[in-house]
Amino acid sequence: MSRRPTGLPASGAAGAPAGGAAGAAVSAPIAGWYTHNGRHDLPWRPTRDRWAVLVSEVMLQQTQVGRVAGVWPGFMARFPTPEAMAAAGPGDVIAAWGTLGYPRRARRLWEAAERIAAHGWPEALTDLPGVGRYTADAVSAQVDGRDAPAIETNIRRVVERRAGRTLSPSEAAAASREAGWPLNGRDRLLALMDIGALLCRPRAPRCPECPLEPGCATARSIASETTRPATPPRVAGDPSARPRDTGDPPAGVPWRTLGRRARQPAYEGSFRQRRGRVLAELRAGPRPSADLDPAALATLVEDGLAALDGPIARLP
Numbered sequence: 001m002s003r004r005p006t007g008l009p010a011s012g013a014a015g016a017p018a019g020g021a022a023g024a025a026v027s028a029p030i031a032g033w034y035t036h037n038g039r040h041d042l043p044w045r046p047t048r049d050r051w052a053v054l055v056s057e058v059m060l061q062q063t064q065v066g067r068v069a070g071v072w073p074g075f076m077a078r079f080p081t082p083e084a085m086a087a088a089g090p091g092d093v094i095a096a097w098g099t100l101g102y103p104r105r106a107r108r109l110w111e112a113a114e115r116i117a118a119h120g121w122p123e124a125l126t127d128l129p130g131v132g133r134y135t136a137d138a139v140s141a142q143v144d145g146r147d148a149p150a151i152e153t154n155i156r157r158v159v160e161r162r163a164g165r166t167l168s169p170s171e172a173a174a175a176s177r178e179a180g181w182p183l184n185g186r187d188r189l190l191a192l193m194d195i196g197a198l199l200c201r202p203r204a205p206r207c208p209e210c211p212l213e214p215g216c217a218t219a220r221s222i223a224s225e226t227t228r229p230a231t232p233p234r235v236a237g238d239p240s241a242r243p244r245d246t247g248d249p250p251a252g253v254p255w256r257t258l259g260r261r262a263r264q265p266a267y268e269g270s271f272r273q274r275r276g277r278v279l280a281e282l283r284a285g286p287r288p289s290a291d292l293d294p295a296a297l298a299t300l301v302e303d304g305l306a307a308l309d310g311p312i313a314r315l316p
C-alpha cells in the first residue's frame with residue numbers, strides 16, 4: 001500500500017536541518033521510501049483520532065507490533081471512546097487486554113479514560129495516568145503533526161547507527177530531525193520507526209535498501225562484517241596463516257549495541273508468569289481465592305487488577 005506522506009514542507013529548503021544542503025541531499029530519499037514502503041496497513045495508521053492513537057501507543061509500549069495489530073481493532077470496537085471505556089469499568093478493560101502482557105497498562109488506560117470522560121483532554125498528555133513523555137510526544141506528532149521527535153527503540157537504533165555512536169536524548173532528537181528531513185511531524189516519526197523495524201533491524205540490518213545508507217557511519221562496517229566469511233579458511237601448508245586482510249577498517253563501531261534495548265527478564269518461571277496465570281483464571285470468571293496462587297493474587301489486588309469479595313476473587 002502506498003500513500004503520500006503529509007509532512008512535507010511546502011517548498012524549497014524550509015525546515016532543513018542544521019547542515020543545510022548536505023543533510024538535505026542525504027536525507028531526501030526517505031520521503032519516497034516511506035511513501036512506497038511504510039507500514040501504512042497497520043490498523044491504527046489511518047486514524048488521527050486522539051483516543052485511538054493513544055490506545056495504540058500504550059499497547060505498543062511493551063508489546064510487539066504484530067500482537068498489538070491482532071488485538072487493537074477489537075479493543076477499539078469495544079471501547080471506541082474514553083467515555084465508553086470509563087463506563088465499562090476496569091475489569092472489562094483488563095479482560096479485553098487479553099494476552100498483551102503488562103496488564104497494569106490496562107488499568108492505567110481505564111484511569112486515563114475516566115479522567116478524560118470527567119474533565120476532557122488535559123493540555124499536557126503526561127498528566128494522564130500511564131502516559132510518559134515518549135507516549136505524549138508520539139500521540140501529538142501523529143494526531144496534531146507536532147514537531148515532537150519521540151525517540152522510541154527503533155528510532156534510537158537508526159539515529160545511533162547513523163551517527164556511529166550512542167547519543168544523548170537531545171542529540172538523538174536533533175539526529176532524528178536531520179535523518180528524517182524533509183519529512184516532519186507525523187510522517188517523520190512513522191518513517192523513522194518503519195526504517196528501524198523493517199531495515200535497521202537489531203540483528204540483520206538491510207543497509208543496501210536503506211534510504212539513509214549514504215550518510216550512515218555504520219553501514220560500511222556492517223557490510224564488511226556480513227560479507228566476511230564466518231570462519232576464515234586455513235591456507236594449505238601453513239596452519240597458522242590467514243587470508244590477507246581485505247583492507248576494510250576494523251569493526252571499531254559496535255553496531256549491535258547501538259540503540260539496544262535492555263533485555264526483558266525471562267517470563268518462563270517468573271513471578272510475572274504466576275500473576276499472568278491468576279489473571280487468566282479471573283478473566284474466565286470469579287474464583288475462590290483459596291484456589292489461586294496467594295502471593296500472585298495479593299499483588300494483583302494491590303495493583304488494582306483484582307478484587308476480593310470475601311473468599312471470592314474477581315476482576316475489579
Ligand code: SF4
Pocket residue numbers: 158161162199200201205206207208210211212213214216217218219222
Ligand atoms: S544504513 Fe544500515 S545501519 Fe545505517 S540506518 Fe540504514 S539500516 Fe541502519
